[in-house]
Amino acid sequence: MAVYDLILAGGGLASSLIAYRTAQLRPELKIVVAEKEETLGGNHTWCFHGTDVTSEQLDWLAPFVTSRWEEQQVRFPERRRSLSTPYLAATSDRLAEVMAETKVQTIRGTEAVALSPSSLTLADQTTLRGTVLDGRGAQRSDTITIAFQKFLGLEVRFEEPHGLTEPIIMDATVPQTDGYRFVYVLPFTNDTALIEDTYYADGETLPRETLRQGIEDYAVRQGWRIADVIREEEGVLPIVLEGDIDAYLGELQDAAPIGLRAALFHPVTGYSLPEAARLADLIAAEEDFSPENLRRVIERQVRERWRKHRYSRLLNRMLFRAAKPELRYIVLQRFYGLPQPLIERFYAGETTTGDRLRILAGKPPVPIHKAISALPPRRLEKDRQA
Ligand SMILES: Cc1cc2nc3c(=O)[nH]c(=O)nc-3n(C[C@H](O)[C@H](O)[C@H](O)COP(=O)(O)OP(=O)(O)OC[C@H]3O[C@@H](n4cnc5c(N)ncnc54)[C@H](O)[C@@H]3O)c2cc1C
Incomplete structure (x- = not known):
C-alpha cells in the first residue's frame, strides 16, 4: 500500500500551490496529487493584484505567472480610472508544466471516490494512506448563502493591434442586463486578448450564446475586428452574502478542505489564488503533518479569513x-x-x-x-x- 506524508485530492489551483510550496520547503516529504482529469489545473486564467500577496509570495509564485501588467483600469458610466496596482495572470497550462518539473507525484485520470482524514481511495480501488486534504473544488451548503458571478471568456486574435496597454478589470459601460454586468479584458500581446462578459446575478444559468454575442458586440464597439478565437473559458463562481462558517466546517469531516471548498476565496470576486498562496505558505511551514494538526491550521485560517472578509x-x-x-x-x-x-x-x-x-x-x-x-x-x- 502506498504511504505518503501528504495526499491532495483534486489537482486544481489550491492543491497544486500547496504541493509545490511544500515540496519546495520540505523536500524530504512524500507528496501526491490525485486528479480525475488527465491534466492538472483545468482550463483557467487565474489573475490577481500584485498587492494581494506579499513580495515573498510573489517570488515563489513567479514560475506560474504568464503575464504581468503594471497598471489596470476600470470604466463605469460616470467614472474611468487607471490604478497603478500591478495585475498578474497565471494559466492552467503553465501550472501543469511547473508541477511536472517538481518531485510531487501525480495520479491523473482516476477519480477519488472515498476520502478520510488519513486515506484516499481511487475509482480503481487503490487506497493511498497519509494525511488527506480535500481540494476538489467548491462545495454547496445550506450554511452559506451565495449569489453568482458568471462569465464566459474568449481569447481572441484581432486583425490589427488593439491598442490596450493595461487590463480593463471592469468595463461597466455596457448595458446592465441580468444584474451587475461588466466586460473584463486582458491584453496578452498587442493583437490578442481574453475578453470576458461577466454578470453578478442571482441565478447560475450561463446563457453561453448571449455572452459570446456580448463579447462580439463589445469588440465591435471598441473598433476591434476578431480574426479568430484561440480558446474559450467559463465560470460560475460563488459570491458569498452571509453564512455560518462553523456550521459549514462542521459539515466537511471527510478530510480537511482547501481552496474554494474551504471557502478561501474573496467574497466579492470569487477569486482564490491569493488565499491559496497564503494557505500553501502556512501548511509548508508546519513541522507536524498529521491530519489533526493540518486540520487545526486550516480551520484557524478559514475562520480568520472569514472574519477579515x-x-x-x-x-x-x-x-x-x-x-x-x-x-x-x-x-x-x-x-x-x-x-x-x-x-x-x-x-x-x-x-x-x-x-x-x-x-x-x-x-x-x-x-x-x-x-x-x-x-x-x-x-x-x-x-x-x-
Ligand atoms: C474560468 C475561471 C476563471 C477564474 N479566474 C480566476 C482568477 O482570475 N483569479 C482567481 O483567483 N480565481 C479565479 N477563478 C476562481 C477560483 O480561483 C478558481 O476556480 C480556482 O481554480 C479554484 O481553486 P480550487 O483548487 O479550489 O479548485 P479547482 O482549481 O477547480 O480544482 C479542483 C480540482 O479537483 C478535481 N476533482 C474534482 N472532483 C474530483 C475527484 N472526485 N477526484 C479527483 N479530482 C477531482 C477537478 O477536476 C479540479 O481539477 C476562476 C475560476 C474559473 C472557473
Whole structure:
C-alpha cells in the first residue's frame, strides 16, 4: 500500500500551490496529487493584484505567472480610472508544466471516490494512506448563502493591434442586463486578448450564446475586428452574502478542505489564488503533518479569513439585496472613487476600521439598512460575531 506524508485530492489551483510550496520547503516529504482529469489545473486564467500577496509570495509564485501588467483600469458610466496596482495572470497550462518539473507525484485520470482524514481511495480501488486534504473544488451548503458571478471568456486574435496597454478589470459601460454586468479584458500581446462578459446575478444559468454575442458586440464597439478565437473559458463562481462558517466546517469531516471548498476565496470576486498562496505558505511551514494538526491550521485560517472578509460580504448584500439589479453598478462605481491603497487592501482582504467606515460613509448609493436587515436573524448574529 502506498504511504505518503501528504495526499491532495483534486489537482486544481489550491492543491497544486500547496504541493509545490511544500515540496519546495520540505523536500524530504512524500507528496501526491490525485486528479480525475488527465491534466492538472483545468482550463483557467487565474489573475490577481500584485498587492494581494506579499513580495515573498510573489517570488515563489513567479514560475506560474504568464503575464504581468503594471497598471489596470476600470470604466463605469460616470467614472474611468487607471490604478497603478500591478495585475498578474497565471494559466492552467503553465501550472501543469511547473508541477511536472517538481518531485510531487501525480495520479491523473482516476477519480477519488472515498476520502478520510488519513486515506484516499481511487475509482480503481487503490487506497493511498497519509494525511488527506480535500481540494476538489467548491462545495454547496445550506450554511452559506451565495449569489453568482458568471462569465464566459474568449481569447481572441484581432486583425490589427488593439491598442490596450493595461487590463480593463471592469468595463461597466455596457448595458446592465441580468444584474451587475461588466466586460473584463486582458491584453496578452498587442493583437490578442481574453475578453470576458461577466454578470453578478442571482441565478447560475450561463446563457453561453448571449455572452459570446456580448463579447462580439463589445469588440465591435471598441473598433476591434476578431480574426479568430484561440480558446474559450467559463465560470460560475460563488459570491458569498452571509453564512455560518462553523456550521459549514462542521459539515466537511471527510478530510480537511482547501481552496474554494474551504471557502478561501474573496467574497466579492470569487477569486482564490491569493488565499491559496497564503494557505500553501502556512501548511509548508508546519513541522507536524498529521491530519489533526493540518486540520487545526486550516480551520484557524478559514475562520480568520472569514472574519477579515465580513465587510466584503456586507458589500455583496448591498449589491444583491439593496440595489435594483440594473443599478448594482453604482455600488462599484462609488467604491472605485475611493483611494487606491484602500481598494488594494479591500482586494487583499486586509481592510482597516477606517477603510470600512469610508466604504460605508457619505451618501451610500443604496440604503445600508436594507443590506443589513435583509439577513435572517440567526445568520446576522453569526456574521456580526465573525
Ligand atoms: C474560468 C475561471 C476563471 C477564474 N479566474 C480566476 C482568477 O482570475 N483569479 C482567481 O483567483 N480565481 C479565479 N477563478 C476562481 C477560483 O480561483 C478558481 O476556480 C480556482 O481554480 C479554484 O481553486 P480550487 O483548487 O479550489 O479548485 P479547482 O482549481 O477547480 O480544482 C479542483 C480540482 O479537483 C478535481 N476533482 C474534482 N472532483 C474530483 C475527484 N472526485 N477526484 C479527483 N479530482 C477531482 C477537478 O477536476 C479540479 O481539477 C476562476 C475560476 C474559473 C472557473
